[in-house]
Amino acid sequence: MTRPKFEQRKLLLRGQEQVDRAIALLRNIPLDAEKPLEVLVREEVKARKPDQNARMWAGPLKDVAEQCWSDQRQYSVEIWHEYFKQQFLPDEYDPELCKDEAYRKWDFDPGGQPVLVGSSADLTVKGFAQYMEKIHAFGGQMGVEFHEAPQRG
Numbered sequence: 001m002t003r004p005k006f007e008q009r010k011l012l013l014r015g016q017e018q019v020d021r022a023i024a025l026l027r028n029i030p031l032d033a034e035k036p037l038e039v040l041v042r043e044e045v046k047a048r049k050p051d052q053n054a055r056m057w058a059g060p061l062k063d064v065a066e067q068c069w070s071d072q073r074q075y076s077v078e079i080w081h082e083y084f085k086q087q088f089l090p091d092e093y094d095p096e097l098c099k100d101e102a103y104r105k106w107d108f109d110p111g112g113q114p115v116l117v118g119s120s121a122d123l124t125v126k127g128f129a130q131y132m133e134k135i136h137a138f139g140g141q142m143g144v145e146f147h148e149a150p151q152r153g
Contacts, residue, residue: 003030006037012044042095052128053120057081060135060146067144082116088134089118090127097127 006029011022029037057077061084065077075083093103105118120131139146 003032003035006030049125049128052125052132056120056132056135060132060139063144063146064135064139064142068139068142070142081120084131084135084138085118085120086116087138088131089120089122094127097124097130098122099124 009025011018011025013019013022026039031037061077061080064080065075068074068080089105090097090103091105093101095101099122103118103122105116106114107117109115120128123131136146
């Protein structure tokens, strides 16, 4: 038997109603010995918050771009952002640091050259906090004086 592609579903079990829905889904799920489905139950993975992203751009990235000199020149926040992703994103999936099991930092172009595909948006709250700590440590070693990012709203 070959079943059609099963679209991934995410259920957050907050109460009995959601548990009942999950049980109903499992009772009616199409089974196929050749293409088994996987069931995973874990604590909810908290994604990075949008305000964390805004603070990164208005705070540490801006401070590094304005104060850090490397090879007798300064670089834009966009260049520093790409550099930090290359240096500090997790090399492999870690459920505490990455939102999705499909996370990967690198892919390869048709010529076999590595291409950075990972993003700080792929990180959990904990993963993003660690990422920011590494940026602060780097900046501190370079003599950057960090300022608090302005609060939004």
